[in-house]
Amino acid sequence: MERLPLSSKIIQGGMGVNISGWRLARTNSLQGQLGTVSGVVLERVLARQLQMGDPGGHLRRALSHFPFPSFSKEVEKHFYVEGGIAEGTQFKAVPMFTINPSKLLISLTVCANFAFVWLAKENNPNPVSINYLEKVSMPHIYAITGAMLAGVDFITMGAGIPFQIPNVIESIAEGKPVTYRIPVIGNKIKNHTVSFEPEKFFGEKLPISKKPGFIPIIASNRLANILSGKLPKGSISAFVVELWTAGGHNAPPVEILFGTDGKPLPIYGEKDLIDYKKLTDLGIPWYLGGSQASPEKLQWALSVGASGIQAGSIYALCDESDMYFEIKKTARKLGFQGKLIIRTDMLISPTGFPFKVAVLFGTLSEHDIYESRIRICNQGALVSLYEREDGLIGYRCPAEPIDQFIRKGGDISETFGRGCLCNGLGTTGGVGNYGEPAIMTLGDDLSFLLFLMKDENDSYSAQDATNYLLGY
């Protein structure tokens, strides 16, 4: 099976929820860089965009190419609303993922991943990748099937140790049952394996002609060594090595201090540094991510052995990203003025990983907004599986209502400072629940804005960003 080589100097990072949509990935890919569609909760993004009336009809055009039309028609019938739902109306609920998802949720997940990749690749010969968070694991077997049906070229994955992905890719390509082992918090049950038989589900062989390459996102030499040592030779196309200055989730620091308010503060330092020489010696190409968005940094990365950089924030704030326009405009303006504070929040993410938060008025980054939000868990992407007293598997999230979390056996200390990223990031990506406050993430370095914007109200395209990075 064909596999495209990775030859670009820039990977536009995957950015969820719905920040790097198909337009941004497509634009970057057409320009010769690796454009990445965010695959995070795409099933929800598709369901909502269909309910928003699918402006331009792009999603329905993509779905009309889905190889099993009865399934895509069912999805469309269930979620598409001509002209869109009225403003202020709640979206139809998409069921939360469990270890036994419904037929509709499976179809929605496969179709969503198919449609976004298909649109990014429509009349586009260049490679496109899709990004997932390892921690959001229940949809993987369905999501990757959808992306592969659309011919995705690469899969990037961080926020966890993505050991199982090469096997998932192989199984889908070979028409075998696909499995994924998910950790379970419990005494007797330590993990649960979900499985999917695509051929049985669709009743036909899958028309897949390409195995995508695999790009794990890592933050230490140790993880690079483990992955390259344990996975079959050739299964890793490249690494993205992400520094702690990157937007989104970061790797935990080796050292943590506690502030006077009792909150943990990350102390990133020498122990968190990467040995680039040792990394290069593994013989696998690698890209450097995190505050690398300048022509000088790109050249520097190349000089220490990288094949290029992965950049996120510079593309998150460009015209083609799907970030909610008003939030993007404000962030760009404050960033241009040098007034946008970005903090590494050790608590907010239910994943337990540090998460970069942009301090913006009216978002969860503000104490009052955070405190006034009534906890609710109605998306469930970041739940952990746990062993219930009756021996069955339950689902809990430290950002859900505290009494509920404790009733499920969770420890109250885990709930402090947690925020609902599912809802908050959905709002920032323009597909949120009505009334849910946004939360925005960006990397530490926004100095590129001074080179790309004439004044604080200016904007720039993805092409402008790439030209700047390449020194044109």
Ligand SMILES: Cc1cc2nc3c(=O)[nH]c(=O)nc-3n(C[C@H](O)[C@H](O)[C@H](O)COP(=O)(O)O)c2cc1C
């Ligand atoms: C808005 C935003 C959302 C992000 N979401 C994800 C994500 O869902 N998955 C992921 O692996 N990385 C995510 N990232 C990280 C980027 O893919 C990229 O690695 C990082 O932004 C690079 O650092 P930079 O922002 O300094 O360029 C996100 C970054 C931003 C700015």
